[in-house]
Every structure is written in C-alpha cells, then in structure tokens.
Amino acid sequence: MKGGRFWAWVVFILGAAYFFIPLIATVEFSMRMRRGAYSFDAYQIVLGDARFQATFLYSVVAAIFTIILGVLIVVPAAYWIRLRLPQIRPIVEFITLLPLVIPAIVIVFGYIRMYGSNSPLPFLASDMGTNALLVVGYATLALPYMYRAVDTGLRTIDVRTLTEAAQILGAGWGTIITRVILPNVLIAVLSGAFLTFAIVIGEFTMASLLNRPAFGPYLQNIGANRAYEPAALAIIAFVITWGCMSLIQILSRFAPRSSNRPN
Amino acid sequence: MAEPFLSIQHVRKSFGATTVVQDFNLDVEPGEFVSFLGPSGCGKTTVLRMVAGFEEPSAGKIVVAGKDITRLKPNQRNVGMVFQAYALFPNLTVAQNIAFGLKVAGMPKADADRRVAEMLDIIKLPQMGDRYPYQLSGGQQQRIALARAIAPKPKLLLLDEPLSALDAKVRVSLREEIRSIQKKLGITTIFVTHDQEEALSISDRIAVMYGGKAEQVGTPFEIYNRPATKFVANFVGTLNVLEGTVTDAASGKVQVNTQEVSLKGKLNGSKSGDTLSLALRPEAISLGRQPGRDSSLSGEISEVHFLGSVIRVRVGIGGSTVSLDTFNSPATPPPAVGEKAEISFSSGDMLVLH
Numbered sequence: 080m081k082g083g084r085f086w087a088w089v090v091f092i093l094g095a096a097y098f099f100i101p102l103i104a105t106v107e108f109s110m111r112m113r114r115g116a117y118s119f120d121a122y123q124i125v126l127g128d129a130r131f132q133a134t135f136l137y138s139v140v141a142a143i144f145t146i147i148l149g150v151l152i153v154v155p156a157a158y159w160i161r162l163r164l165p166q167i168r169p170i171v172e173f174i175t176l177l178p179l180v181i182p183a184i185v186i187v188f189g190y191i192r193m194y195g196s197n198s199p200l201p202f203l204a205s206d207m208g209t210n211a212l213l214v215v216g217y218a219t220l221a222l223p224y225m226y227r228a229v230d231t232g233l234r235t236i237d238v239r240t241l242t243e244a245a246q247i248l249g250a251g252w253g254t255i256i257t258r259v260i261l262p263n264v265l266i267a268v269l270s271g272a273f274l275t276f277a278i279v280i281g282e283f284t285m286a287s288l289l290n291r292p293a294f295g296p297y298l299q300n301i302g303a304n305r306a307y308e309p310a311a312l313a314i315i316a317f318v319i320t321w322g323c324m325s326l327i328q329i330l331s332r333f334a335p336r337s338s339n340r341p342n
Numbered sequence: 343m344a345e346p347f348l349s350i351q352h353v354r355k356s357f358g359a360t361t362v363v364q365d366f367n368l369d370v371e372p373g374e375f376v377s378f379l380g381p382s383g384c385g386k387t388t389v390l391r392m393v394a395g396f397e398e399p400s401a402g403k404i405v406v407a408g409k410d411i412t413r414l415k416p417n418q419r420n421v422g423m424v425f426q427a428y429a430l431f432p433n434l435t436v437a438q439n440i441a442f443g444l445k446v447a448g449m450p451k452a453d454a455d456r457r458v459a460e461m462l463d464i465i466k467l468p469q470m471g472d473r474y475p476y477q478l479s480g481g482q483q484q485r486i487a488l489a490r491a492i493a494p495k496p497k498l499l500l501l502d503e504p505l506s507a508l509d510a511k512v513r514v515s516l517r518e519e520i521r522s523i524q525k526k527l528g529i530t531t532i533f534v535t536h537d538q539e540e541a542l543s544i545s546d547r548i549a550v551m552y553g554g555k556a557e558q559v560g561t562p563f564e565i566y567n568r569p570a571t572k573f574v575a576n577f578v579g580t581l582n583v584l585e586g587t588v589t590d591a592a593s594g595k596v597q598v599n600t601q602e603v604s605l606k607g608k609l610n611g612s613k614s615g616d617t618l619s620l621a622l623r624p625e626a627i628s629l630g631r632q633p634g635r636d637s638s639l640s641g642e643i644s645e646v647h648f649l650g651s652v653i654r655v656r657v658g659i660g661g662s663t664v665s666l667d668t669f670n671s672p673a674t675p676p677p678a679v680g681e682k683a684e685i686s687f688s689s690g691d692m693l694v695l696h
C-alpha cells in the first residue's frame with residue numbers, strides 16, 4: 080500500500096516536472112532581458128507595443144464574432160438534432176470532427192480558391208469580406224469543441240419533455256430556446272465559447288494565409304525576430320488560455336441541476 | 343344530451359406501416375375525469391399526445407368546446423399537461439415555473455404573482471415558491487407541475503402517467519389530491535395510467551384500451567362488474583376463468599369440467615356444443631354452500647395463503663384453478679391443502695366472455 084503511494088507520488092512529480100520546468104524556464108528567460116537582474120522589461124515592451132495591442136484587439140473581436148456565429152449555428156442545430164433528428168446524430172458528430180482531421184491550411188487554400196477576387200463570391204476582394212471569411216474559418220476550427228460542449232449540456236436535460244412542457248404552456252420556439260433551453264445549457268455554451276476564444280487567440284495558419292493582422296501571426300513574427308519578447312508573449316498567451324479554462328471551471332459550479340429524478 | 347366538451351372522433355395514428363391508434367372515439371363531458379387505462383403500447387399515451395398536439399392524427403378529428411383543434415399547434419390549444427418525468431424547468435424557481443405559462447400569456451406581474459400564490463395554496467406548498475426543483479421531493483415536484491399546468495386556467499387538463507415515478511405511498515395520497523383539486527376546479531381531465539387501481543379509484547369514466555382501440559368505455563363500476571370483452575375482464579381486477587361447454591342452450595345449462603351450472607339468460611346467441619369462457623371475480627365466490635348462492639362446483643384445495651385479515655384459497659376444479667378470498671375467523675382454522683371443497687356463487691355474478 081505504502082509502496083503504491085510512493086510510486087504514485089513519483090509519477091505525479093515527474094508529470095508536474097514535465098509540465099512546469101519548461102514553463103518556469105520560459106518565465107525565467109522572459110525576465111532576463113536586463114543584464115544581471117530579473118525584470119519585466121520584455122513584458123513592458125510587448126504590452127506597450129502598438130502592434131501587440133492592435134493584433135490582440137483584432138483577435139479578441141474575431142473571437143467574439145466567432146463565438147456568436149458558433150452559438151447561432153451550433154445551439155439550434157444540436158437542439159434540433161436531439162429533439163427531432165436523433166438518427167442523424169452520428170453523421171453530424173462525424174462532420175463536426177472533420178476540422179480536427181483536415182488541416183487548417185487545406186481549408187484556407189480552399190477558401191482562397193473558392194472566394195478569390197475573380198470568383199463569383201469574391202470575399203477576398205475586400206478587407207471586410209476577408210475578415211468575415213476568417214471568422215467563418217475560425218468557427219469551423221472551433222466546431223468540434225463547441226458542438227461537443229453544447230451537446231453534452233443538452234444531454235444533461237430532458238430536451239424533449241422540457242420543450243413539450245413549454246409548448247403546452249403556450250411558448251413558441253423563440254421563448255423555448257431563449258428561456259428554457261439556452262439557460263439550461265448556458266454553462267456548456269460558455270465552455271464552448273472559452274475554448275473557441277483560446278483557439279482563435281493563438282491561431283496562426285488561417286490568419287497568416289489570409290493576411291489578417293491577428294495575434295497569431297504577430298506571435299510568430301516576434302518569435303522569429305526577438306529574443307526575450309517571444310517568451311514573455313508565450314507566458315501572456317498561456318495566462319489568457321488558463322484564465323479561460325478557470326472561468327469554465329468557476330462557471331460550471333453555477334450549472335442548474337436537473338430536477339428529473341425519481342422520488 | 344348536452345354537447346360533449348371534448349370529442350375525439352374516428353382518430354387514427356400510424357407511424358410508417360404501424361398503426362398505433364385505430365378508429366378511436368370518445369366524448370368527454372365538461373368537468374369529467376376520464377382515465378385511459380391499458381398495458382404498455384396500447385396507444386393511450388399516443389391519443390393523449392394527439393389531444394395535446396404533440397402528434398398529428400393520421401385521420402379523424404379532435405374537437406374541444408365546439409372548436410376543431412386537430413391541426414392546431416400545442417401552444418395554441420390552451421391545454422394543461424402534467425408529464426411523468428415532472429418536466430419542471432430546472433433553471434427556474436417553483437414560483438417562476440408556475441408563472442411560466444402566465445408570463446407567456448402576457449399576464450401582468452401583479453396578477454401572475456397572485457395566481458402563483460393561489461396555486462401554491464391549492465397544492466398545499468405555500469412556502470416553496472423560492473425553492474428550485476432539485477430541492478424538492480418527487481411528490482412535491484409533481485404537485486408543482488400540476489400547479490404549473492392549471493395556473494393558466496386551461497380548458498383541458500392532461501395527465502400522462504403523473505404518478506408512475508413516485509413511491510407507492512406518495513402515489514396514493516397524490517392521486518387523491520389530484521382528484522380533489524380537479525373536482526374543486528371542475529376542469530375536464532384526461533388521465534393516462536397502466537395502473538387499474540389508480541384508474542378505478544379516481545375516474546368518473548375509464549376507457550380501457552388495447553391494440554390501439556378502446557375496448558370499453560364506462561364507469562369504474564361498469565368496467566369492473568360488466569367487462570365487455572375478455573381483455574377488459576382479464577386486465578381489470580383479478581379474474582377466475584373457467585372453460586365451459588353449452589350442453590343445453592335453451593335452459594342455459596353449461597358443463598364445466600364434469601359438473602353442470604345453470605346460466606339462464608346469459609348465453610345470448612350461444613348454441614349447444616359451443617365452448618365458452620366463464621369468469622368469476624374472487625369476491626363473488628364463497629367456500630362451501632352459502633344461502634343465496636344458486637350454483638356450486640366441487641374441487642380440491644390446492645393452495646392456502648394466510649394474509650392476516652384475509653385468507654386466499656385456490657381450489658382446483660378439473661384443469662382450472664379458482665382463486666377466492668375468505669375473511670379470517672379466529673374460531674375457525676384455515677382450510678388445509680388437499681381437502682375436498684365446494685365453492686358456491688350466484689350464476690348472476692358469472693361473466694360470459696366473448
């Protein structure tokens with residue numbers, strides 16, 4: 080028994096070391112910009128850089144639009160599949176997994192070919208069109224996470240009976256989705272939203288190939304040309320991602336509990 | 343005769359090639375409490391769901407208060423419904439759940455609050471308004487579901503096996519409560535159940551369903567004492583069935599095993615030589631010859647179960663077994679297995695099943 084606990088600790092410490100040592104090394108390196116003393120100079124330079132602010136803001140706005148688009152597509156779709164078309168669920172699950180299999184570069188080359196300035200739908204001919212295309216691409220990349228989060232949320236409630244209970248009380252589809260379904264899967268939707276946010280903030284391929292001033296290409300650019308700033312940026316990106324994950328954890332505590340239990 | 347409040351006319355429902363409800367007809371009077379009773383898969387819930395609007399009939403029509411509602415959506419029908427799985431909205435408090443239908447209907451907040459308080463009083467849970475559904479027991483949740491269903495003053499109340507998920511004790515008390523609230527409000531109610539005791543105890547009328555059809559519609563007394571079909575007789579209550587052969591149709595003589603009983607006036611249409619199924623309720627049979635009982639059969643006691651106030655005795659008569667209950671008497675020991683016994687009954691109590 081004691082031996083088991085010892086090895087459990089060994090495995091835990093090795094795992095923690097694997098995770099934390101590179102992180103600590105990056106933090107340590109990012110603070111060595113000033114010779115002979117630790118400082119936050121690299122962070123100050125990065126945070127004070129106008130391009131950092133512009134690209135970060137761009138990616139935040141893109142993430143917000145991606146989340147809105149994702150929610151608008153995924154929530155009604157997942158709800159309808161659970162309610163009326165459960166037989167096509169495996170097919171939809173497969174489709175939502177495709178972005179994990181098909182590399183982003185393939186999708187973006189497809190976009191460039193399909194929506195180039197000479198095509199019938201010339202999205203890439205204008206900045207707004209390209210931005211819209213980028214948001215659509217991001218929504219596709221985030222689809223596996225958003226769909227799974229929402230579907231898991233829907234699984235915890237009796238979608239059909241709750242829908243029928245609301246219908247018989249006079250509610251239309253709008254009321255049912257906004258006042259019954261969405262509040263009950265809100266935490267799941269937020270989980271999907273934060274995962275989407277984390278993906279969009281660090282995404283490089285699409286933004287770079289569509290030539291958008293997003294945070295991902297900025298990270299790559301700094302990484303290729305500077306010494307200490309990339310480490311500082313890596314830590315900042317890490318903190319943002321972890322912040323999102325922590326928010327999911329905190330919010331999940333407020334999830335409404337199911338009332339459908341026997342006496 | 344007054345116009346029925348709810349009229350289900352020649353309703354049929356098919357899912358693909360399978361017909362689950364066929365030519366279902368029922369008229370329900372205002373304020374009446376009608377139960378749909380039947381085994382799983384008999385179509386009772388499908389009929390209820392068609393009345394609610396969740397399923398569209400393949401044929402036939404449904405009329406409520408003179409208005410054809412067959413093609414109306416559920417939210418346009420002004421019908422209240424209580425579900426087996428409670429279906430309370432988990433994100434809303436009890437008061438918000440009850441107010442849901444009122445809010446959807448656009449009732450001013452002050453009026454809705456008053457109505458919610460009134461509903462909580464009716465279901466005897468006045469202090470529970472601020473609780474969430476998960477904080478309540480199953481019985482309490484189902485009472486809230488009932489309050490939510492009746493709060494918008496629906497024309498019709500539909501109860502879809504509302505007691506099935508509850509334990510036996512709560513089930514009995516809640517069914518009595520449902521009935522008393524229904525009577526108090528005078529709301530026309532359809533109650534779906536597979537529990538015969540439930541249906542017999544609280545209904546004005548029962549529609550016994552089998553194979554997508556109403557086998558018999560009648561008062562609990564009629565259903566129990568004068569079952570129209572073999573299925574109804576078997577499904578409702580305990581029944582002893584004996585096979586008999588008509589020996590003399592004119593005088594009503596029927597041979598059961600090697601013994602003869604007289605069923606004058608009950609053999610309508612049967613000819614001599616016909617085989618019949620004869621049924622007797624356990625309470626219609628006495629052990630030994632009793633005054634006032636005109637028929638008797640002899641057999642051998644095969645089982646005796648002492649249940650306290652009642653002793654259940656099974657008597658083998660030829661190839662059949664007849665079950666009967668006698669009251670326990672401290673002065674008389676129960677009969678023993680293997681003893682010869684005579685059972686007596688009134689021929690009038692015997693049911694001839696078709």
